[in-house]
Structure formats: structure tokens, C-alpha cells
Amino acid sequence: MSKKLFIPGPIDVNEDVxxxxxxxxxxxxxxxxxxxxxAITEKLQDLFYTKNNILLSTSSGSGLMEGSIRSCxxxxxxxxxCGSFGDRWYKMGVLNGVPADLFKVELGKAIEPEMVDKVLSxxxxxxxxxxxxxxxxxxxxxxxxxxxVIKKYDNIIYCVDAVSSAGGMKIEVDESNIDICLTxxxxxxxxxxxxxxxxxxxxxxxxxxxxxxxxxxxxLLAIYEYIQNKNYQYPSTPSxxxxxxxxxxxxxxxxxxLDNRFNRHEEMANLVRDWAQEHFxxxxxxxxxxxxLTVIKNTQGISVSNLNKKLQERGFLIANGYGDLKEKTFRxxxxxxxxxxxxxxxxxxxxxxxxx
Amino acid sequence: MSKKLFIPGPIDVNEDVxxxxxxxxxxxxxxxxxxxxxAITEKLQDLFYTKNNILLSTSSGSGLMEGSIRSCxxxxxxxxxCGSFGDRWYKMGVLNGVPADLFKVELGKAIEPEMVDKVLSxxxxxxxxxxxxxxxxxxxxxxxxxxxVIKKYDNIIYCVDAVSSAGGMKIEVDESNIDICLTxxxxxxxxxxxxxxxxxxxxxxxxxxxxxxxxxxxxLLAIYEYIQNKNYQYPSTPSxxxxxxxxxxxxxxxxxxLDNRFNRHEEMANLVRDWAQEHFxxxxxxxxxxxxLTVIKNTQGISVSNLNKKLQERGFLIANGYGDLKEKTFRxxxxxxxxxxxxxxxxxxxxxxxxx
Numbered sequence: 001m002s003k004k005l006f007i008p009g010p011i012d013v014n015e016d017v018x019x020x021x022x023x024x025x026x027x028x029x030x031x032x033x034x035x036x037x038x039a040i041t042e043k044l045q046d047l048f049y050t051k052n053n054i055l056l057s058t059s060s061g062s063g064l065m066e067g068s069i070r071s072c073x074x075x076x077x078x079x080x081x082c083g084s085f086g087d088r089w090y091k092m093g094v095l096n097g098v099p100a101d102l103f104k105v106e107l108g109k110a111i112e113p114e115m116v117d118k119v120l121s122x123x124x125x126x127x128x129x130x131x132x133x134x135x136x137x138x139x140x141x142x143x144x145x146x147x148x149v150i151k152k153y154d155n156i157i158y159c160v161d162a163v164s165s166a167g168g169m170k171i172e173v174d175e176s177n178i179d180i181c182l183t184x185x186x187x188x189x190x191x192x193x194x195x196x197x198x199x200x201x202x203x204x205x206x207x208x209x210x211x212x213x214x215x216x217x218x219x220l221l222a223i224y225e226y227i228q229n230k231n232y233q234y235p236s237t238p239s240x241x242x243x244x245x246x247x248x249x250x251x252x253x254x255x256x257x258l259d260n261r262f263n264r265h266e267e268m269a270n271l272v273r274d275w276a277q278e279h280f281x282x283x284x285x286x287x288x289x290x291x292x293l294t295v296i297k298n299t300q301g302i303s304v305s306n307l308n309k310k311l312q313e314r315g316f317l318i319a320n321g322y323g324d325l326k327e328k329t330f331r332x333x334x335x336x337x338x339x340x341x342x343x344x345x346x347x348x349x350x351x352x353x354x355x356x
Numbered sequence: 357m358s359k360k361l362f363i364p365g366p367i368d369v370n371e372d373v374x375x376x377x378x379x380x381x382x383x384x385x386x387x388x389x390x391x392x393x394x395a396i397t398e399k400l401q402d403l404f405y406t407k408n409n410i411l412l413s414t415s416s417g418s419g420l421m422e423g424s425i426r427s428c429x430x431x432x433x434x435x436x437x438c439g440s441f442g443d444r445w446y447k448m449g450v451l452n453g454v455p456a457d458l459f460k461v462e463l464g465k466a467i468e469p470e471m472v473d474k475v476l477s478x479x480x481x482x483x484x485x486x487x488x489x490x491x492x493x494x495x496x497x498x499x500x501x502x503x504x505v506i507k508k509y510d511n512i513i514y515c516v517d518a519v520s521s522a523g524g525m526k527i528e529v530d531e532s533n534i535d536i537c538l539t540x541x542x543x544x545x546x547x548x549x550x551x552x553x554x555x556x557x558x559x560x561x562x563x564x565x566x567x568x569x570x571x572x573x574x575x576l577l578a579i580y581e582y583i584q585n586k587n588y589q590y591p592s593t594p595s596x597x598x599x600x601x602x603x604x605x606x607x608x609x610x611x612x613x614l615d616n617r618f619n620r621h622e623e624m625a626n627l628v629r630d631w632a633q634e635h636f637x638x639x640x641x642x643x644x645x646x647x648x649l650t651v652i653k654n655t656q657g658i659s660v661s662n663l664n665k666k667l668q669e670r671g672f673l674i675a676n677g678y679g680d681l682k683e684k685t686f687r688x689x690x691x692x693x694x695x696x697x698x699x700x701x702x703x704x705x706x707x708x709x710x711x712x
Binding site: 005007009010011012013018019021022023024025026027028029030058059060061062063066070091092095096097184186192193194195213214215216217218219235236237238239240241242317 | 361363365366367368369374375377378379380381382383384385386414415416417418419422447448451452453540542548549550551569570571572573574575591592593594595596597598673
């Protein structure tokens with residue numbers, strides 16, 4: 001089957017993974033549910049190169065973004081934003097009464113380690129929020145190098161939004177000093193939307209213990225403690241269907257080999273970048289390009305909406321620019337189990353429509 | 357297929373509904389997603405006998421419980437509790453800094469309208485939280501009669517937790533003056549867990565507009581406004597798989613006929629009650645019995661755990677008593693698409709095991 005959704009999630013899901021969504025439900029309080037969550041945990045620890053705990057959440061990635069800024073900020077959060085999703089994280093802090101400041105870079109630019117260093121040197125903050133892969137601009141921020149900066153400071157909880165990168169780009173959580181690395185399943189993990197997950201360090205746990213007003217459903221400490229006390233169970237009833245599919249898909253991901261998977265995403269990105277540079281321009285700072293999507297500057301002044309309408313007639317969909325970047329840019333995304341062949345097929349169709 | 361999970365959710369799901377969970381995903385920002393959410397909304401309005409708006413949430417029912425007390429309490433919440441789930445609602449208020457008081461009745465007793473009247477006559481409250489069907493005790497509270505009381509007072513937002521009753525017992529939202537009636541899909545609606553939903557009145561909307569600190573993911577006003585402004589779409593990426601299955605299942609529910617469905621649940625309950633009265637006793641005040649589960653007093657001093665172990669060998673599962681009621685009571689639940697035949701089969705197996 002050729003892939004049709006080239007938007008930055010949700011994406012087309014393989015049939016064998018979809019079949020797992022249709023498994024008969026089990027009790028969420030039995031040993032079978034515990035074993036399932038434990039099996040998922042072990043595989044996610046491999047995927048994230050971490051020994052830290054794994055928390056699951058029946059919600060979109062936004063839920064865990066809200067949960068992390070609210071559960072772990074005692075003093076003040078520094079939210080570093082390079083686009084819409086960073087801005088959203090700051091908004092979540094404000095809407096929960098969490099003291100927070102927003103530091104923005106120009107759209108298309110990255111959050112560089114020096115900027116983080118400067119922000120932290122004020123000694124005003126105890127959490128740092130960084131988007132790894134900003135789907136509104138196509139930036140992949142240098143989260144490992146930012147982690148080196150964070151090491152210099154005492155007691156900073158480092159939270160990374162890896163919603164559109166985890167499973168498609170290498171994220172070494174422990175090596176990068178990341179306390180909370182969150183993602184949702186409908187992006188590079190290749191599942192239908194409806195579940196999110198994060199890594200959760202002991203340091204984050206100790207911080208959350210001191211934070212009042214963490215709420216209920218997204219209180220990361222409460223989820224953590226439930227797992228500890230109830231042998232890998234979940235405080236409320238989780239989406240068991242997503243857990244079946246996630247466990248199955250993680251087996252496939254680890255069987256593919258993480259490096260093979262990450263290389264495949266890079267190959268797809270290279271293909272789109274070459275095409276973009278031939279016909280348009282890349283919108284994003286070329287030193288920090290994402291491997292799961294490319295944002296293309298509409299230098300030819302085409303109507304992106306019209307292109308997308310014609311693509312849809314052929315069974316494909318790409319994404320217009322996000323927010324203010326609509327029509328000024330457009331986005332081609334390739335995540336999960338997509339292949340070079342799928343991307344080639346899309347580009348051939350775009351070429352035919354645009355007469356390239 | 358004989359049903360095996362006789363716990364108060366999750367329950368066994370019919371194969372044709374499960375198949376919907378395996379449908380290929382679509383863009384959550386396209387017209388197909390809008391049409392899907394609109395179709396679900398119309399059917400849920402029928403199910404709840406309401407003209408009010410319907411909000412969907414990718415979360416367990418706890419998410420919308422938290423969202424309702426937090427989004428709509430300006431002055432102070434009165435949480436009326438007849439068991440564990442009422443207590444949880446109060447706790448959610450406290451954990452979010454919402455001023456709230458807890459009014460408890462003895463386990464096994466109902467929340468009667470007079471009690472609500474007395475609480476509201478203090479003029480201290482502007483939200484009232486009532487559990488419709490308390491699965492820890494088997495009580496179905498008289499939510500319609502409570503609604504009559506609430507009518508006497510100005511500007512009270514009336515929130516009902518119908519998690520384990522909606523779809524199995526008649527709930528006339530508009531007739532009962534309910535502003536927010538919430539449920540999750542893995543109970544009497546007969547779906548796998550992973551989504552919750554609620555009705556949302558204009559009065560609730562106007563209240564939420566005045567409430568600060570509503571958070572992000574469970575801000576009911578934000579979900580409402582997104583639906584209004586974005587033509588039935590959802591602020592973050594929803595579980596499309598659950599939406600496919602929900603729309604399909606609601607069609608089946610309306611085809612069965614609501615009264616037929618509610619009667620079927622009552623017949624199953626009558627069967628279990630008769631059996632319970634023959635061999636044990638009913639734990640619950642018989643004037644307020646739930647039609648989706650029966651809580652049975654363990655007057656014979658059987659080991660409920662052992663019974664359940666033996667049932668599991670035969671492919672069935674019932675629920676032990678909840679919390680402090682463990683072993684003192686046990687619970688038999690029958691929801692969704694279960695039939696009298698399924699319940700009979702379970703009871704025959706219990707009889708064989710216990711030598712009745």
C-alpha cells in the first residue's frame with residue numbers, strides 16, 4: 001500500500017499494527033495488563049537509551065506537555081520556543097498558574113546551547129522546556145548539546161518534547177541529561193493517535209514531590225507511584241488497544257534496528273531536501289534540519305491549497321505552512337514505517353501536478 | 357462468543373465494533389474528521405436526550421471529572437459522594453486548588469434530593485457534583501429528582517458522572533437540568549477504553565468563561581470553542597480509532613432502540629438480583645439499585661478471590677468488592693451489548709463452582 005498522509009502526524013499505519021487495535025480488551029487491573037505495560041516499558045527504555053522509568057498517558061502529547069511543566073516546576077520554568085509547539089508549552093504553564101518565561105527564536109532558527117546557558121545563568125529557573133523537533137518550522141534542536149549546558153547548573157529539570165521525532169531520530173535520554181522526554185504515538189512511532197508517553201527520571205520524581213497543585217490526571221508523580229506500587233498499572237483505565245498496538249510496534253521497531261530506522265528517516269529527508277533545493281528553497285536553518293519533516297519555502301508562489309487539492313485526488317496529502325507560515329511555506333513529512341519508495345511516489349506526483 | 361469480563365468496565369467488545377478500531381487513520385484536521393465528530397455529536401444528543409453540545413476527550417472518564425470541577429467552579433463545589441468515585445471527584449477539586457466540600461452518605465445508601473437541598477440552602481456553592489452510578493456500591497442515584505431540587509436555586513452548575521450508566525440506563529439530560537453529564541466509552545457504551553465524552557450546556561459555558569486557571573487539556577471551554585470555531589474539530593489530536601468505533605456503535609445503539617437497550621440492562625440486573633437474594637444478600641439500598649451492576653453482600657463468607665480464580669479458569673471474571681468492601685462484597689456487572697443469555701451462563705458457572 002502506498003502511504004497517503006505526508007502530514008506531520010497522524011500518519012498511515014501498517015495493517016498489522018492496526019490489527020492489534022482490534023484485539024479484545026482485558027481487565028486493566030489484572031496480571032496480563034501489568035505484563036503488557038512492563039513489556040512496553042522495557043522496549044521504550046531501549047528506544048530512548050535510558051534506564052529511567054516510562055510513564056504512559058491516555059491523551060495526546062499535549063497532555064504530557066501540560067503534566068511536565070505543571071508537575072516539575074517549583075521556582076520558574078524557562079520555555080525555549082522556536083515555533084508553535086514551544087509557544088503552546090508556555091501557554092500551558094500560564095494557564096495552570098505555573099511561573100514561566102518564554103524565550104523565542106526567529107522562525108526557522110534553532111535553540112542553540114549558548115542561548116540556554118544565558119537563560120540559566122540568571123538563576124531564576126528550575127525547569128527548562130525544549131521542543132526537539134518543531135513541526136511548524138522543520139527545526140531539530142540540538143538537545144544533546146543543550147543537555148551538556150544543563151549539566152553545569154544545579155537541580156534543573158530538563159524536559160524535551162519529542163512528539164514528532166521519537167522513533168524517527170536518535171534521542172539518547174541518559175547521555176543528554178534529559179529528565180522528561182515525551183512523545184505521542186501517532187508520529188514517528190507509527191501508531192494511530194490516542195496515547196502519549198514519557199521518560200521520567202528520579203530527579204524529576206524528587207522535584208515533583210515538592211510541587212503543590214499538580215492536579216490529578218497529568219500528575220506525573222501519581223502515575224509514577226501507581227506503577228511502583230501496583231506493579232506496572234495505570235491509575236485510571238488506559239487505552240488498552242493502544243497498549244496492544246504499541247507493544248507490537250515496538251517489537252517491530254527494535255527488530256528493524258534503531259540505527260537502521262533512524263538512517264531510513266534520514267534518507268527520506270535527504271530525498272525531500274534535494275527535491276526542495278532543486279525547485280524551491282528549504283525554509284529552515286540547514287544546520288538543524290529535522291529528519292521527519294521538511295519545511296519548504298514557497299519561492300515559486302504556487303498555491304499550496306490547490307496543490308494539496310490535486311494531491312488529494314490522487315490519494316495523497318501534504319501539509320500547508322503552520323499558522324502565519326501558511327502558503328508562505330509547505331511541509332512534507334515522512335515518519336514511522338514510511339520508505340524511500342513512498343516518498344519518491346509522492347514527489348513524482350507533485351512533479352506531475354506542478355509540471356516539473 | 358460468550359462474554360467473559362463481568363467487571364464494571366472494561367467489558368468485552370463485539371467483534372464488529374473492534375474491527376472499527378483497526379480502520380486506517382485520517383487527518384484530524386480534514387473535513388472527514390469534522391463530519392465524523394458531528395455525526396457522533398448528533399447521536400450522543402439522542403442518547404442523552406439533550407440539545408446541549410457534546411465534548412469528546414481522549415482520556416479516561418477521570419479526565420472529564422477533573423475538567424468539569426475545575427472548569428466550572430467559581431465559588432465552591434459541593435461534591436456529594438456515595439462511594440469511591442465521589443471521593444475521587446472531591447480529591448480532584450482539592451488537587452487543583454478548587455474550593456470544595458465533600459458530603460458523604462453511608463456506603464450502600466443513595467444521595468437523596470433532600471440532602472442536596474440542605475447543602476444548597478447554605479448558598480455556599482455554585483457547582484454540584486453527583487455520581488449517577490456508583491460502581492463501588494451498586495447505587496444509582498436519583499439524578500432527575502436531584503435536578504428538580506437544583507432548579508430551585510440560581511446559577512448552580514449540575515455535573516453528573518454517568519461513567520458506568522450512560523448507554524445502559526436512561527439519562528434525560530435536559531429534563532434533569534444537568535449541565536455536564538460525562539461518561540467514558542468502555543462501560544455501558546460497549547467500546548474499548550480510551551475516550552470519554554460529556555454534554556455541555558450554555559450555562560456551563562458561561563460559567564467557565566468566568567473561571568480562571570482552567571488549565572489546558574481539560575479546559576472544557578477551550579474544547580467547546582474549538583468545536584464552534586473549527587467546525588467540529590478537536591484542539592489536539594484525538595483518538596480517531598475510538599471515534600470510528602464510537603460512531604459505529606452509536607448507530608447500533610440507536611438501531612436497537614434506547615428503551616430496548618435500557619430494558620435489556622434492567623432484565624440482566626433483575627436476573628442477578630434474584631440470584632443474589634436467593635444465595636446471598638444485596639448490599640445496596642434496594643430503592644436505588646443500578647441496572648449495570650449489582651453489589652452482593654458476602655453473607656456466606658465465601659472467598660471471593662478463590663471464586664474468581666476458578667471463574668477465570670472457565671474464562672469469566674467478576675469483581676471483588678472495592679477498597680474496604682473487598683471480600684465483604686463482590687460485584688457482577690453486565691453492560692454494553694451483554695445479554696440475558698450471557699448473564700445466565702455466568703451464574704450457572706458460579707453455581708457450579710459454589711455448589712449451589
